[in-house]
Amino acid sequence: MAATGIEDHLREQAPRVLGALCRKYGRFDAAEDAVQEALLAASVQWPTQGVPANPAGWLITVASRHLIDQWRSEQARRRRETTAASLLPPGALVAPASDEVQPAEQDDTLTILFLCCHPSLSPASQLALTLRAVGGLTTAQIASAFLVPEATMAQRISRAKQSIRASGLPFQLPPPEEREERLRVVLHVLYLIFNEGSTATSGPDLHRVELSGEAIRLARAVHRLLPEDGEVTGLLALMLLTDARRPARTRPDGALVPLAEQDRARWNRAQIAEGVALISETLKRAPLGPYQVQAAIAALHAEAQTAEATDWPQILALYHLLERLSPNPMVTLNHAVALAMVEGPRAGLVLLETLDRDGRLAGHHRLEAVRGHLLEMASDLAAARASYQLAARRTTSVPEQRYLESRAARLAPGE
Amino acid sequence: VKYMLLIYNNRSIIEAMSDEERAKIFGDVDTIMQELTASGELIGGEALADVTQTRTVRVRDGVPAVTDGPFAESKEQFAGYLMVDCETPERAVEIAARWPDARYWAMEVRPLMNQDGTDM
Numbered sequence: 097m098a099a100t101g102i103e104d105h106l107r108e109q110a111p112r113v114l115g116a117l118c119r120k121y122g123r124f125d126a127a128e129d130a131v132q133e134a135l136l137a138a139s140v141q142w143p144t145q146g147v148p149a150n151p152a153g154w155l156i157t158v159a160s161r162h163l164i165d166q167w168r169s170e171q172a173r174r175r176r177e178t179t180a181a182s183l184l185p186p187g188a189l190v191a192p193a194s195d196e197v198q199p200a201e202q203d204d205t206l207t208i209l210f211l212c213c214h215p216s217l218s219p220a221s222q223l224a225l226t227l228r229a230v231g232g233l234t235t236a237q238i239a240s241a242f243l244v245p246e247a248t249m250a251q252r253i254s255r256a257k258q259s260i261r262a263s264g265l266p267f268q269l270p271p272p273e274e275r276e277e278r279l280r281v282v283l284h285v286l287y288l289i290f291n292e293g294s295t296a297t298s299g300p301d302l303h304r305v306e307l308s309g310e311a312i313r314l315a316r317a318v319h320r321l322l323p324e325d326g327e328v329t330g331l332l333a334l335m336l337l338t339d340a341r342r343p344a345r346t347r348p349d350g351a352l353v354p355l356a357e358q359d360r361a362r363w364n365r366a367q368i369a370e371g372v373a374l375i376s377e378t379l380k381r382a383p384l385g386p387y388q389v390q391a392a393i394a395a396l397h398a399e400a401q402t403a404e405a406t407d408w409p410q411i412l413a414l415y416h417l418l419e420r421l422s423p424n425p426m427v428t429l430n431h432a433v434a435l436a437m438v439e440g441p442r443a444g445l446v447l448l449e450t451l452d453r454d455g456r457l458a459g460h461h462r463l464e465a466v467r468g469h470l471l472e473m474a475s476d477l478a479a480a481r482a483s484y485q486l487a488a489r490r491t492t493s494v495p496e497q498r499y500l501e502s503r504a505a506r507l508a509p510g511e
Numbered sequence: 512v513k514y515m516l517l518i519y520n521n522r523s524i525i526e527a528m529s530d531e532e533r534a535k536i537f538g539d540v541d542t543i544m545q546e547l548t549a550s551g552e553l554i555g556g557e558a559l560a561d562v563t564q565t566r567t568v569r570v571r572d573g574v575p576a577v578t579d580g581p582f583a584e585s586k587e588q589f590a591g592y593l594m595v596d597c598e599t600p601e602r603a604v605e606i607a608a609r610w611p612d613a614r615y616w617a618m619e620v621r622p623l624m625n626q627d628g629t630d631m
Contacts, residue, residue, distance in 0.1 A: 218550075220551060244596055248552075249551070251551040255549065255550065255551055345628065346628060492624050493624070493626070493628055494626055495627075495628035496627075496628060499628075
């Protein structure tokens with residue numbers, strides 16, 4: 097098996113092995129550390145010594161030994177410090193026979209995901225812990241993906257695990273009445289990971305983990321476990337359809353290309369076909385939700401042969417629907433674009449005024465960028481230029497700033 | 512989102528403080544640094560040497576001119592920075608407000624540019 101093949105294989109085992117350990121020993125936090133140690137040992141040994149016949153069993157055995165060593169030294173320390181009774185579960189110090197702990201019949205991935213995305217954790221901790229415990233990534237890989245020092249990321253992970261331990265959360269699925277709400281949090285975390293990965297970083301960095309790809313992998317896993325859930329399917333479709341445009345979204349020099357000007361031949365057709373099939377199928381049977389509507393909008397963009405052929409009336413209808421299902425200013429902003437494409441720029445600009453009054457997006461660079469675009473459509477070039485310039489000042493993204501500055505420059509008077 | 516918190520202060524006033532006042536400032540800094548480390552928000556930070564150690568460099572017509580001292584005389588000098596990664600701009604302001612120099616002088620909270628690019 098090639099080295100990357102081994103790594104993918106290893107990472108897929110991560111939640112299974114962690115699940116088996118949690119069932120046997122409890123203590124999610126200690127088990128998670130032990131699994132990382134086992135993954136690390138495997139990544140060193142397997143490429144040279146070959147993949148064992150039962151990879152999951154091998155990992156579980158190594159992780160269990162590590163966990164038990166850990167407990168032995170903790171116990172020794174405690175004996176030195178106090179005479180308090182051991183807090184170990186009975187039998188924990190007996191090393192398991194290699195076949196004693198088997199991966200559970202059921203998949204523990206969901207249980208682990210619910211734990212990693214527990215609402216009591218901060219979003220930053222939810223993202224980091226999910227990528228480690230479910231994604232099987234190392235702390236160093238996660239840190240480099242988020243462009244923070246490894247120590248910072250290690251702290252976020254250990255804080256998340258401490259808080260899971262302190263709140264005494266059991267290793268089981270949330271009760272049925274909470275399941276729906278908790279699943280929304282899991283999906284939101286996966287979407288945040290996906291968007292974190294939507295960077296236009298120039299220059300290939302082979303060692304840097306692609307977070308958008310990682311989010312798609314995790315969404316696929318959830319979809320396999322909950323194939324009937326319309327929002328899970330919708331999120332996976334939305335990710336696939338959005339990610340399909342990535343090759344066309346930036347020029348080789350890193351400059352952003354807006355949707356209308358993208359070379360559609362460079363879109364990833366296989367991903368589009370998969371995303372369209374997923375969303376078409378699920379819209380027929382599942383209760384409607386915001387991810388499905390967003391995926392349906394992305395599918396309409398993806399299916400248009402040219403920017404001019406885009407079915408804007410249909411997209412507008414979907415934005416109406418989305419605003420009812422999940423009203424927020426970003427939705428209104430995109431709604432205004434669709435409205436302008438159907439009824440003309442002035443109608444879109446009127447809708448933007450409600451956002452000025454609303455206040456939540458006031459001063460946001462995207463509001464000004466869209467206003468600039470609609471003013472340009474309306475041939476009010478001086479005002480369009482002023483809006484682009486304001487947006488360029490306000491964005492914190494270098495590629496967006498370059499894009500907005502060049503839009504403004506094109507409208508400079510006397511040229 | 513990542514922010515740089517720029518610390519401004521005035522050395523001569525710090526020098527004129529009592530030992531207790533100075534100890535309080537160092538203690539406050541330690542407390543905040545520990546808290547930011549534990550929360551996973553701290554990315555980095557450095558303190559700058561005294562402003563008298565500054566050299567200002569200008570190149571005009573290809574010729575560098577190097578002078579001692581800062582570019583502009585000012586009572587408050589840029590003395591160092593903190594880098595944090597936090598959920599909201601409000602949180603970044605809250606951290607700045609607790610930094611002791613903010614009580615005497617000022618802290619500036621500035622978002623960092625990034626390479627993210629979304630569909631426009």
